[in-house]
Amino acid sequence: MSYATGVNVMLAVQEKKTVAVDLYRPLRQYIAVTYGEQEAQAVEDDLDAVRQLRLDLEKPPNAAASPSLRRDNLLSYYRALAVIEPRFPISPDRDHVHTLTFTWFDAFKPAKKAAQTSIHLEKAAVLFNLGAVHSQIALSADRADAAGLKQACNAFQTAAGAFAYLRDNAAGRATTAGGATVDLSVECAGMLEKLMLAQAQECFFEKVIGDAKPPALCSKVARQVGLYYEEAYAVLNAPPLNQHCERTWISHVQLKAAQFYAEACYRYSLDLHEKEEIAEEICRLRIGISALADAKKSARGVAQPLLDAVNKLETNMNHNLETATKENDRVYLMRIPAASSLTALPAASLVKPTSMAEVLDASKESLFSRLVPDSSTKALSRYTDMVDDIIRTQAEKLQQGSEITRVKLKEMDLPDSILALEGNFSLPLDLKEDVEVVQISGGPSGLEPELQQLKDLRRVNQELLVQTEELLKKEADEDAQFRTQFGTRWTRTQSSVLTKNLQDRLNKFAANLKQAADSDARIERAMRDNFNLMAMLDHRPIESALPSLSRPIMSLDGNEDAIVGALKQSLRQLENLGAQRAGLEDILKEMKRKDDILPKLMASTGSQEDLFKKEISKYDQICEEIAQNIEAQEQLLLQIQAQNDDFSSVFNLEDYKVAREKSYKQISAAIAKYREIKDNINEGLKFYVILQDAITNVKQQCSDFAMTRNIQCREMIEDVQRQIAGLNFPDGRAGYNHPSVGQSNLQRNASQQPDPQSAQPYPQPTYHHPPGEHPRPGYSHPYPTYATPPQVPYQAPTSQYPGYRGPYYNAPQQQPGSHPRPPYAIPSPYPPSHQGGYHRPQ
CATH class of the missing domain: 1.25.40.280 (alix/aip1 like domains)
Known part of the structure; x- marks a missing residue:
């Protein structure tokens, strides 16, 4: 060493x-x-x-x-x-x-x-x-x-x-x-x-001595030095180290322990001397000197500088002891306490491992890092499951806390009642959206122009129908006039027979218009009867049509503001708790995202359970914060419940709720009635547009019929006049002066008189022959150079809306087995449950 x-x-x-x-x-x-x-x-x-x-x-x-x-x-x-x-x-x-x-x-x-x-x-x-x-x-x-x-x-x-x-x-x-x-x-x-x-x-003791700190502090530091040396010496002096370490080490540590115990006594005695506690000073010095003397006896092989430091300390303590003893004998005359009666010297540890x-x-x-054993992978999976369980449990607590808050506030009608008091209330979201749709579509005030448009379309259809009927009537009158004039010589089919189907269609159109007029009247009556109800939908904003929550007219103690203020403060605190929960949930997710213990798991040499326990413990703090948040919310909700009861009592909240719900129902009823009328008007507009197309189509057919009949009429007039005049032509040709030819033509026309039930719209066509060719007897015409235009024989219509097909009508081609839809076919009217009663024109 x-x-x-x-x-x-x-x-x-x-x-x-x-x-x-x-x-x-x-x-x-x-x-x-x-x-x-x-x-x-x-x-x-x-x-x-x-x-x-x-x-x-x-x-x-x-x-x-x-x-x-x-x-x-x-x-x-x-x-x-x-x-x-x-x-x-x-x-x-x-x-x-x-x-x-x-x-x-x-x-x-x-x-x-x-x-x-x-x-x-x-x-x-x-x-x-x-x-x-x-x-x-x-x-x-x-x-x-x-x-x-x-x-x-x-x-x-x-x-x-x-x-x-x-x-x-x-x-x-x-x-x-x-x-x-x-x-x-x-x-x-x-x-x-x-x-x-x-x-x-x-080292700290050397510092406090060098900085000339107070003796009491120096004593505490020194005493802790001695305690550490004493603990080390206790281990050194016991098996197995007492027979293993060098004797000089044991002696060194033993002497150090005594030295700093004596140092603590010495520094403590200096503080006692300043306080004139001479008796205890003398006792402390004697104890320290005794400890040094005992340690020096067994201190063999220690370094000489250490012995010198111990001897110097012993000399200083003996000098102070001699001085203190003389002062006590001459001045203080205090009794020296026994060493066992003294308290232990205080110590102050300033270091740690x-x-x-x-x-x-x-x-x-x-x-x-690329080598991961299966055992580590399984251990990581187990830890991940532990973390997921914590995250899931805590997230459920947070969500449950938010849901409880939402339900409780809804039961107490908060914060809607506070907002209503301040004029900031609003309709329920679904009802407000319905109102906005009504207002965007024009609202009740926009129904009147639409109803007027309905009337205008009905008038246009009525005028078209009258015009069409006049066309047929005019043609029929002309045909009747010539039939009266020429008698039996007027051999073509009567107009009433040919136009029967057209007249039936027009009669049904007239019936449809009459029924539509009745439906229009019912719509107009429904608008008039429900105008006051629907009028609230024109309010912008719609909340202006709702009842308001107001302060009581008379106040007993004037504490309304205090009640409202306390309730609003509690609601703000509840909102802060909700924001804190959202933040805690984000922290949980972020902690899980960053929680990768695989490197630690691969580097750990201890128990995996200990590692898991240590790593899982980092979630303890946030779990505690979540628990505190939930508990604080529960207490706050109880407080809000009591405050809301006071608020409801003072502001008569129950009556306001009844009036508000009544308004909600009225608005819902107004929306339903508006939609019903709006749908009926739209159905009527669609009906009139389709009917107009149908009447216009029939009018065109009638016009074509009248034109064709007019051409046929002129030809027949000429033919009849030639018959009457008895005109014939030389060289066997038909002429105006040949009575036999005229007679032959009259007979032929008479023989071709159609049956009323199967009559064709026109007489059979005539034929032209090239110059120089003689026609067969009996098929000659009184006017060899003029023939009627090609004619399409009339056929009974197969659709639900039969009509006249004149020479200018081109029938649409259809595939075998298909059923063509007439161009004027009208869709079914709107359902019978609606206010209107429009019917399909037949």
């Missing part, structure tokens, strides 16, 4: 030595067998890096390798070991890495060594050397300088942290694995931790 001399003498721990070992080949062979040759080739660089770290560790400490460099190498190698452990099991088992053997020598007894096929010995030895290197860094610092004193104090605390980590995480496993040296025992690691803490606290968990954490190491 090494010493540092100065104001106080301190100790440093020597590093353990090891035997060279090749990590590359055994690890690569295991990877190739377990994970495959391709994976072994992929991690060649990682294997080389680990091998180099072990080679650097095997080099003996020298001037070229400073403690800082050795410290960094030890940290890197330990993290590499943490990555290796879960991936490559090292043990004598044939299925494991069984060809690796680690050998380490005892730091206190270099002749003794331990060899194990276990990574636990390797990790324990590395941790021991890490603590030793930090103690050497502390010892090399210049404590005469403030910066050097701080560096030494921090290094001693880090060394204590390394030895504490060794005791808690590696020493027991190394011993269990078999054949570990005493320096890696739990007892030795604990002793070294206390020794390093004692020396770190001693530095936590090594963060610097030794291998979760961020990239070595062998």
